[in-house]
Amino acid sequence: MKISGCHQSETGAAAWLAVRSYLDSARKHGLNAFDAIRRAFTGHLWMPPIALTN
Template identity: 50%
Template sequence: MTNQHRDWPTGRHPGHTLATWLQTRAQQVWRFTIDLAVPFTNNPCEQPQRMVKLQMKIGGCWRSVRTAARYCLVRSYLATARNHGVHPLDALRDALAGNPRTPPQTA
């Protein structure tokens, strides 16, 4: 099996591959210029992952998959609360009191 992105003699140069990809997805790539609600970068999607990578860098590793899953669950809950305008400490207090906040249902 050959890698299409490294098969330069047949015209699949990385620049050509990128140009083809951008051309086929031009409407998606430039959507942020039409719809101002769409961010022009994907940084908001990457930010929750940064803390996981930072924790791995500081601690060296996770002790178990279970612990890593719990950490990700709490981080996801706090990110969702923050995105809905709820202070993270309020969200934690309510969750520990047995009344977790849930995002509003959309149709």
């Protein structure tokens, strides 16, 4: 529950931030929020490409 724009619990805030981070990362890589959410709910999480190291 949000009270005056703040999350009431630390657990709720952490969950909201995890979802927000996932959606922001997906968007930065060209996937829209709806597709990212659909993939998450169907068990096909989008993952960012792994940076290749030499």
